[in-house]
Amino acid sequence: MRASDAAYTALQDEILEGRLAPGTVLGEVGQSERLGVSRTPIREAFSRLVAAGLAIQQPGRGTVVSDISLEDVDRLFEVRIPLETQAAGLAAQRGTPEVFAGLAEEFRHAQEAPEAESHYKLAARMDEAIDTSVGNRYLSTMLANLRVHLIRVRRLAKDQPQRLAESAAEHRDICLGIASGDPQMAEAATSLHLRRSLAYISELRRTEPVPSP
Amino acid sequence: MRASDAAYTALQDEILEGRLAPGTVLGEVGQSERLGVSRTPIREAFSRLVAAGLAIQQPGRGTVVSDISLEDVDRLFEVRIPLETQAAGLAAQRGTPEVFAGLAEEFRHAQEAPEAESHYKLAARMDEAIDTSVGNRYLSTMLANLRVHLIRVRRLAKDQPQRLAESAAEHRDICLGIASGDPQMAEAATSLHLRRSLAYISELRRTEPVPSP
DNA sequence: CTGAGGTTTTCTGTATACACCGTGAAGTGT
DNA sequence: ACACTTCACGGTGTATACAGAAAACCTCAG
Numbered sequence: 001m002r003a004s005d006a007a008y009t010a011l012q013d014e015i016l017e018g019r020l021a022p023g024t025v026l027g028e029v030g031q032s033e034r035l036g037v038s039r040t041p042i043r044e045a046f047s048r049l050v051a052a053g054l055a056i057q058q059p060g061r062g063t064v065v066s067d068i069s070l071e072d073v074d075r076l077f078e079v080r081i082p083l084e085t086q087a088a089g090l091a092a093q094r095g096t097p098e099v100f101a102g103l104a105e106e107f108r109h110a111q112e113a114p115e116a117e118s119h120y121k122l123a124a125r126m127d128e129a130i131d132t133s134v135g136n137r138y139l140s141t142m143l144a145n146l147r148v149h150l151i152r153v154r155r156l157a158k159d160q161p162q163r164l165a166e167s168a169a170e171h172r173d174i175c176l177g178i179a180s181g182d183p184q185m186a187e188a189a190t191s192l193h194l195r196r197s198l199a200y201i202s203e204l205r206r207t208e209p210v211p212s213p
Numbered sequence: 214m215r216a217s218d219a220a221y222t223a224l225q226d227e228i229l230e231g232r233l234a235p236g237t238v239l240g241e242v243g244q245s246e247r248l249g250v251s252r253t254p255i256r257e258a259f260s261r262l263v264a265a266g267l268a269i270q271q272p273g274r275g276t277v278v279s280d281i282s283l284e285d286v287d288r289l290f291e292v293r294i295p296l297e298t299q300a301a302g303l304a305a306q307r308g309t310p311e312v313f314a315g316l317a318e319e320f321r322h323a324q325e326a327p328e329a330e331s332h333y334k335l336a337a338r339m340d341e342a343i344d345t346s347v348g349n350r351y352l353s354t355m356l357a358n359l360r361v362h363l364i365r366v367r368r369l370a371k372d373q374p375q376r377l378a379e380s381a382a383e384h385r386d387i388c389l390g391i392a393s394g395d396p397q398m399a400e401a402a403t404s405l406h407l408r409r410s411l412a413y414i415s416e417l418r419r420t421e422p423v424p425s426p
Numbered sequence: 427c428t429g430a431g432g433t434t435t436t437c438t439g440t441a442t443a444c445a446c447c448g449t450g451a452a453g454t455g456t
Numbered sequence: 457a458c459a460c461t462t463c464a465c466g467g468t469g470t471a472t473a474c475a476g477a478a479a480a481c482c483t484c485a486g
Contacts, residue, residue, distance in 0.1 A: 002439070028468070038441045040253075043468090044260060051264045053354065060448055062467070075349040078303060082295035090291060136288040138362070141266065142355050149351070215469070241438070251471045256438090273478050275437070429486085437478075448467080455460080 004041035007031070008048050015054050015065055016151045022067040026055065052148055068152045070205040076153065077198045080146055081191060087130050087139055088174055088190040089183035095133030097179040103129060104175035107168045114164035120154075123171060130178070157201045170196060217254035220244070221261050228267050228278055229364045235280040239268065265361055281365045283418040289366060290411045293359055294404060300343050300352055301387055301403040302396035308346030310392040316342060317388035320381045327377035333367075336384060343391070370414045383409060 011031070014020040032042045046063045049055040055063050091100075103126050110122055127147070131140045159167070170193035177186035224244070227233040245255045259276045262268040268276050304313075316339050323335055340360070344353045372380070383406035390399035 004439080027466090029466085039468095040440055040442090044256070047257060047260055048264070051261070053351075060467080072351075075351055078299065078347075078349055079296070079351045079355060082299040083292070086291065086295040134291075136291055138266075138285075138288055138292045138359070142292060142358070145355070146351070217469080240436090242436085252438095253470055253472090273437080427486105429484105431482105431484085433480105433482080435478105435480080437476105439474105439476080441474080442472085444469105444471080446467100446469080448465105450465085451463090453460105453462085456458090 002041070003037045004044040007035050007037055007041050008045035010035060011045055011049060012052070012054060012148075015049070016148070016155070018152075018155055020065050022065050024065045025061060026063045026065065028062075052145065054148065068149070068156070070153075070156055070201065072149070073153055073157075073198065073201050073205075076146065076149055077194060080150070081194045081198075083139065083143055083146065084194060085187045085190045087134055087143065088178060088186040090136070090139075091130045091133040092178045092181055092183040092186035094135065095129070095178055097181060099129055099133070100126075100175040100179040104172045104179060107172035107175060111165050111168040111172065114161040114168065116159060116164060119164050119168060123167075126171060126175060133178075153201070157204050163200055167193070167197065215254070216250040217257040220248050220250055220254050221258040223248060224258055224262060225265070225267060225361075228262070229361070229368075231368055233278050235278050237278045238274060239276045239278065241275075265358065267361065281362070281369070283366075283369055283414065285362070286366055286370075286411065286414050286418075289359065289362055290407060293363070294407045294411075296352065296356055296359065297407060298400045298403045300347055300356065301391060301399040303349070303352075304343045304346040305391045305394055305396040305399040307348065308342070308391055310394060312342055312346070313339075313388040313392035317385045317392060320385035320388060324378050324381035324385065327374040327381065329372055329377060332377050332381060336380075339384060339388060346391075366414070370417050376413055380406070380410065 011020070011026070020026075026046065028039045028042050028046070031045075032039045035042070046055065046057075050057055050063065054066055056066050057063050103122075106122055107126075110119055127143070131143065134140070170189065173189040174186060174193060177189040180186075224233070224239070233239075239259065241252045241255050241259070244258075245252045248255070259268065259270075263270055263276065267279055269279050270276050316335075319335055320339075323332055340356070344356065347353070383402070386402040387399060387406060390402040393399075
């Protein structure tokens with residue numbers, strides 16, 4: 001493992017988990033001392049953080065953790081909905097039906113016993129299956145970039161068990177649509193799922209406008 | 214101007230212009246001597262090239278200029294069509310109609326005297342107007358990443374004057390759709406333009422499968 | 427002539443030293 | 457008392473030196 005990779009992974013995890021709050025100023029020397037590596041790998045890690053959108057470089061002040069709020073959810077979904085819809089449609093055309101039929105079955109089980117950790121694990125496997133089925137590196141890269149930010153959003157909108165069960169059912173519909181080989185069905189199921197997710201988060205935002213002062 | 218920025222700009226230009234052919238191995242020491250800077254800025258430039266998808270890091274061999282072919286056009290458009298369609302629709306909802314009405318007028322003039330340089334300049338201005346109208350940094354970032362690759366594709370598919378005139382007319386339709394404030398009209402015009410562009414490039418590929426041995 | 431093993435060379439990854447810029451604070455002059 | 461200037465400190469940007477590893481080449485044996 002390269003030191004720069006380790007530094008990037010550590011910093012990314014801390015930002016995604018909220019341990020490094022938005023607005024925190026990251027100094028090269030400070031982080032190099034804290035993580036026990038030289039400034040060179042830290043610089044590379046900072047560059048990658050900026051490229052991923054997790055931090056921004058302010059001239060003269062240094063690198064600061066980028067801000068994320070529930071307001072960004074709308075803008076994230078404006079990109080996510082068309083991209084994931086397209087991905088699902090292409091997966092329906094090119095994927096192996098048995099793979100997604102199996103995933104649908106797993107989501108059926110997950111629907112009965114909603115649990116956040118395993119749910120997101122399973123959803124990640126579905127995303128991976130779609131990625132490999134589509135076989136488009138440009139699409140995969142963009143979706144990967146998006147998912148990093150979605151992890152931060154997920155922290156802001158803590159899911160309730162009821163929503164998790166609904167989400168599992170919607171994921172199952174997506175898998176069934178892909179397995180059936182019908183692009184429009186897969187696209188419709190994906191669009192429905194994402195719009196319901198967005199509606200759920202928007203409802204949360206309306207209920208409690210400020211989750212953390 | 215930082216040395217790392219200069220190095221990145223120089224390398225990006227050379228890759229986009231084809232002076233650095235795909236498959237070329239870029240050594241840190243070689244490029245540092247050629248560009249007259251140290252290895253440190255070169256390393257940062259390489260990282261940005263890899264992040265942009267213009268180069269890939271092969272373990273042990275170094276950084277090589279990524280391959281681009283007419284086969285990639287299909288995959289690029291699989292991402293471009295949904296993203297640009299979404300952007301046009303959002304611009305129709307949020308943009309200033311007068312701006313796009315003015316752009317439509319400019320495209321009408323460009324349609325009468327097709328010229329590649331000014332055409333792409335004008336198209337870039339339209340993209341910029343859409344970006345600012347939408348006001349979504351995630352969408353803007355992804356479109357910017359895409360456009361880098363589209364420049365390389367443009368080199369492979371040299372436009373004929375007839376196609377340029379058609380393209381100007383299609384751009385004009387997009388601007389008129391956005392100016393009218395009708396998202397669906399803007400989306401339809403965008404989808405039509407992109408699909409016709411793709412069809413034109415696909416026709417080129419069918420005609421001359423190997424543009425450069 | 428071919429293959430395997432060793433050596434050499436060149437590469438990247440990391441650490442560190444130095445220079446420059448920007449900012450902030452303190453002191454002085456008005 | 458306020459404002460302006462200057463000095464100092466911390467920061468990033470860049471250069472370079474060193475270590476480890478991998479690949480290519482050369483040599484020797486079969």
